[in-house]
Amino acid sequence: MTTxxxxxxxxxxxxxxxxxxxxxxxxxxxxxxxxxxxxTDHMVTVDWSAAEGWxxxxxxxxGPLQLDPAAAVLHYxxxxxxxxxxxxxxxxxxxxxxxxxxxKRLQSSARRLALPELPVEIFIESLKQIxxxxxxxxxDGVGETSLYLRPFMIGTEAFLGVDAAKEVKYVLIASPAGxxxxxxxKPVDIWLSEDYSRAALGGTGEAKCGGNYAAxxxxxxxxxxxxxKQVLFLxxxxxxxxxxxGGMNIMFVFANGELVTPELSGSILHGITRxxxxxxxxxxxxxxVERRVSIDxxxxxxASGAIREVFAxxxxxxxxxxxxxxxxxxxxxxxxxxxxxxxMGLRAALTDIQYGRAADPFGWVxxxxx
Ligand SMILES: Cc1ncc(COP(=O)(O)O)c(C=O)c1O
Numbered sequence: 001m002t003t004x005x006x007x008x009x010x011x012x013x014x015x016x017x018x019x020x021x022x023x024x025x026x027x028x029x030x031x032x033x034x035x036x037x038x039x040t041d042h043m044v045t046v047d048w049s050a051a052e053g054w055x056x057x058x059x060x061x062x063g064p065l066q067l068d069p070a071a072a073v074l075h076y077x078x079x080x081x082x083x084x085x086x087x088x089x090x091x092x093x094x095x096x097x098x099x100x101x102x103x104k105r106l107q108s109s110a111r112r113l114a115l116p117e118l119p120v121e122i123f124i125e126s127l128k129q130i131x132x133x134x135x136x137x138x139x140d141g142v143g144e145t146s147l148y149l150r151p152f153m154i155g156t157e158a159f160l161g162v163d164a165a166k167e168v169k170y171v172l173i174a175s176p177a178g179x180x181x182x183x184x185x186k187p188v189d190i191w192l193s194e195d196y197s198r199a200a201l202g203g204t205g206e207a208k209c210g211g212n213y214a215a216x217x218x219x220x221x222x223x224x225x226x227x228x229k230q231v232l233f234l235x236x237x238x239x240x241x242x243x244x245x246g247g248m249n250i251m252f253v254f255a256n257g258e259l260v261t262p263e264l265s266g267s268i269l270h271g272i273t274r275x276x277x278x279x280x281x282x283x284x285x286x287x288x289v290e291r292r293v294s295i296d297x298x299x300x301x302x303a304s305g306a307i308r309e310v311f312a313x314x315x316x317x318x319x320x321x322x323x324x325x326x327x328x329x330x331x332x333x334x335x336x337x338x339x340x341x342x343x344m345g346l347r348a349a350l351t352d353i354q355y356g357r358a359a360d361p362f363g364w365v366x367x368x369x370x
Contacts, residue, residue: 035316045166
């Protein structure tokens with residue numbers, strides 16, 4: 001039987017996992033979960049078809065999806081995803097950070113990939129549903145642990161033709177995450193990709209779709225081979241201006257008090273951490289500036305001391321100070337105050353809000369448990 005969802009009636013059926021992880025097994029995983037290696041006992045699925053709209057919202061035991069080998073996602077990469085975290089607060093609240101922003105970004109990714117837009121209410125309710133059954137999987141929050149939430153959407157229609165799928169599945173899985181930096185926040189060296197672009201104007205750079213990440217794997221291998229973990233991409237047209245890293249946005253702290261980040265040019269992801277830091281910066285007396293930044297400005301700014309700190313930002317690491325930029329042809333040394341007061345102050349301010357250790361003047365934290 002199909003249960004059609006409307007904006008006013010979002011009901012999820014719940015089938016509990018008959019074989020959940022034992023309390024001991026779960027505790028062992030939570031001692032050192034790493035990132036993305038373990039999954040909770042349940043997942044959420046919601047189906048969509050052109051004929052019925054969104055229907056059959058379910059909480060089910062975590063397990064393999066059944067897909068027809070002709071499913072659209074397997075051939076034409078009709079896939080989008082999101083990433084956000086659930087944080088356990090000292091008062092027992094399990095909160096998440098700006099989930100409406102993720103819901104809206106999933107909708108805009110969906111528009112670009114010709115997938116249906118999941119209503120914001122269903123997205124937020126799916127987060128609450130997984131926490132209702134898997135709350136014990138949310139780590140204690142000590143040392144920046146969290147439950148990483150991965151909503152995604154795939155074209156499931158079995159049809160070998162390049163066309164928008166008329167059958168689609170939204171899925172939410174959850175994975176306990178250890179601290180991104182064990183043993184303290186460390187600046188990292190990054191690799192500048194001179195041969196590859198991440199996204200061009202009119203492409204899918206603003207969408208959070210799997211294909212963008214598939215295309216970043218080869219330059220990432222190059223980065224690893226050169227002792228770097230992350231890749232920096234320049235604009236595809238002129239190879240002059242900084243776009244972003246493979247999985248993070250980038251910011252520069254100037255000696256004049258400006259916090260500068262590449263403008264949303266049409267080819268970079270609208271990061272929620274980026275947006276939040278720009279808001280926080282203003283309240284901390286910095287001047288947030290969104291404009292083009294060239295690689296030459298970075299090199300000259302570090303040399304002259306005009307650029308004091310450089311950092312990357314995103315949900316996973318929050319803020320990651322950057323050290324040296326390496327490329328095949330040149331190197332830019334770490335900015336003089338890297339991992340300095342501004343970077344670390346913004347990082348502390350943001351994580352304190354996320355973990356409920358500080359007031360939340362912007363109303364960013366949304367409780368997921370009742
Ligand atoms: C390409 C890319 N840029 C930026 C970000 C940062 O976005 P957010 O702050 O929303 O996690 C991410 C991570 O999701 C990303 O994958």
